[in-house]
């Protein structure tokens with residue numbers, strides 16, 4: 602069976618489901634909207650014989666686990682985990698200015714590539730297995746995250762639990778432009794820096810300790826960490842109350858990214874050793890969030906080889922590359938579990954108004970994913 606031809610004949614149906622999903626806008630912050638989009642999709646999964654487990658959330662959209670087949674005859678340990686997310690960065694109403702449309706071999710719309718197309722892929726892969734009575738080697742567990750774009754501890758915890766139960770993890774984030782898989786992702790550390798000084802009249806600043814002066818000095822020191830592998834963005838800053846008062850408080854929030862654990866530890870060590878430059882100032886930091894880098898590991902390299910072999914059976918050559926952005930794949934990979942990311946379709950403009958998907962890659966990746974779920 603050549604799934605390339607099979608899915609080519611179903612391209613119209615797949616685009617129609619993609620349109621349904623894109624039009625059900627689902628920004629991370631809007632629980633009601635995300636839940637409505639998820640309800641629409643999980644109903645479809647139920648109809649093709651999958652088991653659905655809902656993990657209710659108070660503030661974010663509910664998380665869903667789709668298991669296929671619903672009644673596995675093998676042990677639960679033998680599980681393949683597929684990571685997806687249904688939330689997007691686009692607010693409700695964006696669809697008015699950025700409608701879903703197809704032009705030539707491209708489909709446009711908010712969230713079309715990141716990652717509603719990934720959801721279409723996994724739905725069609727499972728539907729095909731159900732329609733053609735194909736039994737996957739392992740039980741397939743698909744996590745539909747509802748807060749991937751912002752990250753949230755509940756979903757990270759669930760990913761860790763599910764990943765530990767799985768022998769391998771496939772993530773349906775879009776490929777790199779050109780179709781390459783993602784084998785390395787930067788890790789991300791968000792640090793809040795708090796400076797305590799001493800207030801005094803602006804006319805006699807020597808009687809106080811300026812928290813802002815201290816913050817500026819600290820940011821200069823921190824900038825020395827920057828190099829070709831470690832990036833630092835001071836994204837938020839604040840402090841002081843009036844121009845004529847020596848500020849006793851200042852703060853900044855930093856987004857720091859790195860390729861590997863050694864660089865991560867270097868950054869963390871640096872912050873642990875922060876000392877004030879001004880006498881009487883106090884410097885503290887808090888880690889607001891930490892996403893591990895996705896590094897090249899032995900289990901992932903072995904999985905990549907298997908995936909490349911299966912792809913070549915479909916006449917596809919897979920390249921690999923690295924990206925600065927994070928994804929849920931980093932969490933699974935950080936546990937030492939064989940993980941591969943960027944298995945979603947090709948396109949461009951993620952988080953930008955020209956976000957689009959290349960339709961030929963939707964067909965190719967559906968064929969590839971079906972073979973992977975069948976053979977791995």
Ligand SMILES: [Zn+2]
Nearest residue numbers: 686715716774
């Ligand atoms: Zn994404």
